[in-house]
Amino acid sequence: MKRTHRKQTRSNIWVLLVALVIIVIGIGGFVMNRHQRTHFNRSVKINGIDVGGLTADEALARLKKVQWSNQVYVGQTLIVTGKTTSAHISQADLPALEKIMQQQYSFFPHKVNHNYHLQPQQKNSYRENVLRQALQTKLEQLNQKRNPAQDAYAQLVNNKVTVVPARKGNQYNVAKIMQEYDHQLYQATIRLKKKIVQPVTATSATVKRQQRKLDKLVDRQVEYTVVDKKHTITVADAFSKVTYHNGKYDYDDVPLRKLITKINNEQGTLHKRYDFTTPGGSTITVQNESYGWELSTTKARKTLSQALLTGKKQVDGRQDIYGLGYNTGGLGYGLDNNGLGKTYAVISIAEQRAWLYRDGQMVQSFRVVTGNQATHEDTPTGVYYIMYKQSPSVLRGYAANRGKYEQKVSYWAQFTDSGCGFHDAGWRKDWSPKAYLNHGSGGCANTQPAEMAKAYGNLVQNEPVIVY
Structure with missing residues (x-):
C-alpha cells in the first residue's frame, strides 16, 4: 500500500515539473515575442544605419541625428564629395518605420544582415x-x-x-x-x-540584322538617263562604304559625287563653250553664261542614293537639273543645236544688229545700239536668255554719262542678271552703226520703237540670247 502511494506521489511531482516548465516556456515565449514585435533584429539596418535592438521610436531618434557626408563611390573610387546634410528623417516617418518593423519580424531573433529602404516624407532636394x-x-x-x-x-x-x-x-x-x-x-x-x-x-542580333540589310545591296544598280544617254551606276560605283544603323543606311558617297561631276563635264551646258553659226554664216565660238543646265549635285545624289537603296531600276536626270539667273530650273535640256534649239535671239556687237529666230526661221532683223564702249559699259557677250518681259516698264539704274536715272519704256525684255535687255529708245537720235563706240547705251540693246513693238511679240521668255 505504501509502495503504491510513493509511486503516485512521484508521478504527481513529474506532472507538476512538466507543467512548470511549460508555464516558464510560455511566459518566456510571450516575453520574447513581445520583444521581437517591438524591437528590430540585431542585424537590421535602415538606409545603411544600424537600428538593431531598437524600438521604432528609438530607431527614429537615431535616424533623425544622422548627418550625411554625401560621398558617392563608384566601385572603390570616391567620385563626388558633397556638403554635409541631415538625413531629412522626421516624426512623419514613424509609420514607415513601424511597417518595416512588421516586415522584419521573426519569432526567434536572427542575425541575417538586411538593409531596409526608407524614403523620408521630406524630400532631399540636395541629393x-x-x-x-x-x-x-x-x-x-x-x-x-x-x-x-x-x-x-x-x-x-x-x-x-x-x-x-x-x-x-x-x-x-x-x-x-x-x-x-x-x-x-x-x-x-x-x-x-x-x-x-x-x-x-559581332554575333549579336543587331549585327546579324545589319548583314541582312547590306546583303540586299550587293550587285544592285540603277539606270540613270541624262538627255539621251543612259548611265548604269552600281552601289559599288556610288558608295565607298555602306553601313546600316538605327533603321537606315549610312554611306560615303564621294564616288557618286565624282560621277555626277563627270556627267556634268560630259553633258552639262552651263558655261560650256561651243561653235555657233552666225546669221551671216560664220562659225564662231560662244560660251553659255546664265543659259544652260547642269545636274545639281545635291538633287542627283539624293535621287541616285534613294534609287540604289530602295531598289528602283530606272530614274530620269531631268528632275535633278538646275540653272542660273531668273530661272533656276535650267534651260536647253534635251534640245539640239548645243542646247539652243531652234528659237533664239542673236545680237552682233560689230554689226549693231539683232536677229530673232522662231522654229529655225528668222522672223525679224533690226538695228540696235549696244553698250557704250568708250565708257566701258559694253553689252556683255555670251549666251543668256530672256528672263522676263514687261510692258510698259520703268528702267532704273546708273549710266556713266547720265548718272542715276529712271526711264519709262513701252517694252522691256531683260536677258542678263546685270540688267541688260531689249527695250525701245524713242529718245535716241543716233542710230548709226558706230553709235555704240562713243554714244552707246548703258549696256542694253536700244531698239527703235516700231521694231521693239514687233520684237516684243516675237521674243519668248526663256529663249536663248546669243551676244557676240
Missing part, C-alpha cells in the same frame, strides 16, 4: 538635384579621358559584306550608374557598382 547633377557631370568628365567601347558593325565595301569586330572600352555607363544612384538616394553612404559601357558584339 535629388545638386548631388545627382554633380555625379553625372563628373562621370561624363571622367569618360572624356577613358576609352570608348566600339560596337561591332557590318559594312559593305567593294560589293562585299564584312563585319568589323567590337572593341572593349572602359567608359562608365552613366545611364545605368545614375539609375542605381536613384535607388540609393537615401542611403547613408552611396556606393554604386562600377558599370562599364559594353559594345555590341
Whole structure:
C-alpha cells in the first residue's frame, strides 16, 4: 500500500515539473515575442544605419541625428564629395518605420544582415538635384579621358559584306550608374557598382540584322538617263562604304559625287563653250553664261542614293537639273543645236544688229545700239536668255554719262542678271552703226520703237540670247 502511494506521489511531482516548465516556456515565449514585435533584429539596418535592438521610436531618434557626408563611390573610387546634410528623417516617418518593423519580424531573433529602404516624407532636394547633377557631370568628365567601347558593325565595301569586330572600352555607363544612384538616394553612404559601357558584339542580333540589310545591296544598280544617254551606276560605283544603323543606311558617297561631276563635264551646258553659226554664216565660238543646265549635285545624289537603296531600276536626270539667273530650273535640256534649239535671239556687237529666230526661221532683223564702249559699259557677250518681259516698264539704274536715272519704256525684255535687255529708245537720235563706240547705251540693246513693238511679240521668255 505504501509502495503504491510513493509511486503516485512521484508521478504527481513529474506532472507538476512538466507543467512548470511549460508555464516558464510560455511566459518566456510571450516575453520574447513581445520583444521581437517591438524591437528590430540585431542585424537590421535602415538606409545603411544600424537600428538593431531598437524600438521604432528609438530607431527614429537615431535616424533623425544622422548627418550625411554625401560621398558617392563608384566601385572603390570616391567620385563626388558633397556638403554635409541631415538625413531629412522626421516624426512623419514613424509609420514607415513601424511597417518595416512588421516586415522584419521573426519569432526567434536572427542575425541575417538586411538593409531596409526608407524614403523620408521630406524630400532631399540636395541629393535629388545638386548631388545627382554633380555625379553625372563628373562621370561624363571622367569618360572624356577613358576609352570608348566600339560596337561591332557590318559594312559593305567593294560589293562585299564584312563585319568589323567590337572593341572593349572602359567608359562608365552613366545611364545605368545614375539609375542605381536613384535607388540609393537615401542611403547613408552611396556606393554604386562600377558599370562599364559594353559594345555590341559581332554575333549579336543587331549585327546579324545589319548583314541582312547590306546583303540586299550587293550587285544592285540603277539606270540613270541624262538627255539621251543612259548611265548604269552600281552601289559599288556610288558608295565607298555602306553601313546600316538605327533603321537606315549610312554611306560615303564621294564616288557618286565624282560621277555626277563627270556627267556634268560630259553633258552639262552651263558655261560650256561651243561653235555657233552666225546669221551671216560664220562659225564662231560662244560660251553659255546664265543659259544652260547642269545636274545639281545635291538633287542627283539624293535621287541616285534613294534609287540604289530602295531598289528602283530606272530614274530620269531631268528632275535633278538646275540653272542660273531668273530661272533656276535650267534651260536647253534635251534640245539640239548645243542646247539652243531652234528659237533664239542673236545680237552682233560689230554689226549693231539683232536677229530673232522662231522654229529655225528668222522672223525679224533690226538695228540696235549696244553698250557704250568708250565708257566701258559694253553689252556683255555670251549666251543668256530672256528672263522676263514687261510692258510698259520703268528702267532704273546708273549710266556713266547720265548718272542715276529712271526711264519709262513701252517694252522691256531683260536677258542678263546685270540688267541688260531689249527695250525701245524713242529718245535716241543716233542710230548709226558706230553709235555704240562713243554714244552707246548703258549696256542694253536700244531698239527703235516700231521694231521693239514687233520684237516684243516675237521674243519668248526663256529663249536663248546669243551676244557676240
